[in-house]
Amino acid sequence: MDIAAELSSLHQPLLRFAQLQLRHDSLAEDVVSETLLAILETPERFEGRSSLKTYATGILKFKIIDVLRRRGREIHVEPLAEQSVDDALDALFAADGHWREAPPAWQHPERALEQAQFFDTLQLCIDNLPPKLARIFMMREWLELEIDGICGELQITSNNCSVMLYRARMQLRECLQLRWFEDAT
Structure with missing residues (x-):
């Protein structure tokens, strides 16, 4: 079995793992795609000392940690159904440029x-x-x-x-x- 075909069979288990950790479908799909791409771009790094699933899961865990760290530092803005991202960002601030609701202080x-x-x-x-x-x-x-x-x-x-x-x-x-x-x- 070639590495691309084997990675294709790992997509769903990796996606389930990422969804469980991130609880966000599109972010989970992104980290799984990044993981698979990283393996496909440098297949020589996989030395075969473990199974491909173990290797891919290890890479995926680091990708998930990176996302969790970024999410901890960022404010996620989710526009409403008929709202643009710019309008959603503008809604966070009052006319004077101050926060409508200040982000929580770092504890x-x-x-x-x-x-x-x-x-x-x-x-x-x-x-x-x-x-x-x-x-x-x-x-x-x-x-x-x-x-x-x-x-x-x-x-x-x-x-x-x-x-x-x-x-x-x-x-x-x-x-x-x-x-x-x-x-x-």
Whole structure:
């Protein structure tokens, strides 16, 4: 089966996943299209170390995260049935140029920054794991694959997988302790 045909068969499962996460049909369709296009534009990046579905789902998750981040920073203007986008934007402001209804204030921007910094530190720690441990950890915790699925994908026993997950978690714990929690105190 060629990659284009296989991607075509993945469209619906990826779309269902995106719709569940985004709860917006057109945005879900956009991220799935971007995901499929990214794979088709650089098929050589797919090395076959995982299934194409796993690979595509991983890309899709990052596309969804990007959309969620953008949506958190933007005000979405949805025009009414017989209203243009310009009219919808004008309706947000009074004649003097001030907001009719001010957008809500950021509750705790310092917490959002701290959370982003934590995830940057976590990513650094994951990057420092041995490649196989990092892959198993990401498959289990990020892609939320079951142990049996991981074992089938990597051709390892469930006992070996559990041991490797334990080692990955312990190494991440140690790294976060040194790079995040000790710095915070």
